[in-house]
Amino acid sequence: MPLPALSLSLQFGDLPDAALHRAALPRHKVIRCIRHALEADAEITVRIVDAEEGQALNRDYRGKDYATNVLTFDYATEPMVMADLVLCAPVVAREAKELKKSLADHYAHLLVHGTLHAQGWDHETGEEDAEAMEARETEILAGLGVADPYGRG
Incomplete structure (x- = not known):
């Protein structure tokens, strides 16, 4: 079965x-990660931001006044997935170092994670949903040659 089509805008803030x-x-690689996590054709913007922009977006849209690793703004799931993924570069770099993972592998995980969120997956709705999402992420990442991000393998 062919992978879904993806129209991608990849943007880097002032880092x-x-x-x-x-x-x-x-x-x-960004296209590959996202397409493997998609269940339908998509138009997605990926923006890599600094801590200030990441914190402002998290505060303004989620009411949490700190920079987080990835924010997903999902606009539609049918007939096409339409979303923005915002990744905060300094947070991703710090986490990769703490987790002893390459920056590329951590970004791959967060791209897959954000893409699943854009399609309605949610790990904050309960333990069963979190386990299902983690299992799906691990499966997709294994197909991309990236180790289990949750360290279970």
Whole structure:
């Protein structure tokens, strides 16, 4: 079965270490991660931001006054998935270092995670939903050659 079609806009905000993040996120890899997590054709914007922009978005849209690793703004799931994924570069880099994972692999996980959110998956609605979402993420990432992000394998 062919993978869903994807129209992607990949944007990088004003980052002091933009080259590091651009190297971890070549366009073809971003497309590959997202397409493997899609269940339908999609139009998705991925924006890589600094801590200030990440915190402002999280505060303004989720009421949480801190920068988080990924925010998903989902606009439609049918007939096409339409969403924005916002990844906060300094948070992703810090987490990758703490988890002893490559920056590219951590970004792959968060792209898959955000794409699943854009399609209605939610890990905050209960333990069963969280386990199902984690299992789906792990399955997709294994297909991409990325180790289990939850360290179970």
